[in-house]
Amino acid sequence: MPGMEPTGHYWFDLGKFLQDKDRKPVLVNQYHVKQSKELDDNNPSKNDRKDPKVIAGLIKDGRFTYPYLPEGVYAELRSASNLKFQTQEELTRILNRIAR
Known part of the structure; x- marks a missing residue:
């Protein structure tokens, strides 16, 4: 094991x-x-x-x-969810730069 x-x-x-x-x-x-x-x-x-x-x-x-450890469509969903969070953080970062 x-x-x-x-x-x-x-x-x-x-x-x-x-x-x-x-x-x-x-x-x-x-x-x-x-x-x-x-x-x-x-x-x-x-x-x-x-x-x-x-x-x-x-x-x-x-x-x-x-x-x-997810497999198949569940692994893809986890990857998509992580990508969504990263994109949201990046968007917030860009909006803050614009505001400054």
Whole structure:
């Protein structure tokens, strides 16, 4: 069961790839990773050596969620919605420039 910590948009491509290969990727909450890490060694430092162990432990304990990665028309709707919001922001920016 492939698991990851969803930091930003970086996990989308890997999650989609795994989903296309009939694997079920799972996500663990970043806050839970941080809190669990501090429980293990009482050291709040974040490094790449501790994270995989903590993430694997959370997945083993069943503390994960399945991501929703839309396909087909639903993915197109999500893209169109994001494009609409970006266009609205750009229009507001242009109108503010004109007003100034």
